[in-house]
Amino acid sequence: MQLTRFILTCRYGGLAAGLAARSVNSNGVPTFVKNRLRNDAGGDLEDLKSETRGGRMKKMISPILAGIVATAVLVPAEPQVAKAQAPAGQQGGAPSAQPQQPQQRPSAQQQAPQAGVSIAVEVPVVTLDVVATTQRGDILTNLRKENFRITDDGVAQTITNFGPTDAPITMVLLLEFSSRGYGGYFAYLGKYWAQALFPQLQQKDWVALETFDMKTHLEVDFTQNKEEVMQALNRLYFPGFSESNVFDALLETIDNLKGVRGKKSIVVMASGVDTFSKHNLDQTIKALRQTDVTIFCIGLGQAYQNWSDPAGQREMARMNYLQAENQFKTFARETGGQAWFPQFDGEMPGVFQDVAAFLRHQYSLSYTPTNGAKDGKFHKVKVELVNPDGSPLVVTDQKGKKQKTVVYAREGYESQPVGTGD
Secondary structure: OOOOOOOOOOOHHHHHHHHHHHOEOOOOOEHHHHHHHOOOOOHHHHHHHHHHHHHHHHHHHHHHHHHHHHHHHHOOOOHHHHHHHOOOOOOOOOOOOOOOOOOOOOOOOOOOOOOOOOOOOOOOOEEEEEEEEEOOOOEOOOOOHHHEEEEEOOEEOOEEEEEEOOOOEEEEEEEEOOOHHHHHHHHHHHHHHHHHHHHHOOOOOEEEEEEEOOOEEEEEEEEOOHHHHHHHHHOOOOOOOOOOOHHHHHHHHHHHOOOOOOEEEEEEEEOOOOOOOOOOHHHHHHHHOOOOOEEEEEEOHHHHHHHHHHHOOOHHHHHHHHHHHHHHHHHHHHHOOOEEOOOOHHHHHHHHHHHHHHHHOOEEEEEOOOOOOOOOOEEEEEEEEEOOOOOEOOEEOOOOOEEOEEEEOOOEEEOOOOOOOO
């Protein structure tokens, strides 16, 4: 015969304290703490009564406990009691007639995404900001969805979303402020020419000011107060380093704009000559192909060469500025922007007027690539103006003369390989 022994321990004091510790009143204060706080005056009397009642209770409970313990030791336990004390799970004896049903796991569609986990989008969407002009630079307005045709690596695409973008301008003015060029010629020229930007901005537009030499310096964060930016320009007195790391400055600014919403753009005013960047030209172009920021470049090399020719500029320096112009044209073309190389002060109001007009007359086109955009390769994109029947769009001037059209849009995009997150 199998005996089961039970040992019953009565720790009424510890249990009462434990329950009291878990009790919380409506004010969030534990009740036992509150009782202690209010026993200032009659605490001794209450303690004495508690001790007296506790002594009488002990005398009454002791014989009862002794009887219970003796009965538990001598009386054999019933099988049901032993089974009840066994651990949960299948017990000895005949197995149950009904097999246990396996727990059903929710399907992938029913499972909620875990916080902090990047979800890969299986159907990518490509969005392009497009500006259409005539060969003279006149912007074409009132265009419809049927007037655009998009090809991705030569394959025609279906435009899923279309509309003019009316969002405020979100612009970073990126200014070279180094001591290059006979004591800082580019720094002072850019500072002076940048003043022509502000009459073209509206109250709703946002603008930030950054300068760069060896590193990038944030002078004014995004603001709608144009006067604040102009005052920051006027406080730029003495350029520091002679380095001009335009590649690093562009990539750092683009990276900082990833979390910024809106119609983002960068206006670069610099010589375009890179002297000491950690990134090279190929790395810069690859990064530009993955961004949604439109870049406008204003090269200062032409004006500098006109000014320094009497001083006998070397042929190697001319080659550097010619290469810088080609780089600026590439940056603008890859991102759907434009590049200018003014030579005189009087050209600057027209340049910034074109910048503002570009940003205010963009069309937003979206499509889902049909030839797979998860291959990690560069996809060549071409945007054309057509009639609803697919024939080339014909534009005439006021005299009825045909005008050629020019479409400004990014030349392509670098797709993300399968399995990579954002």
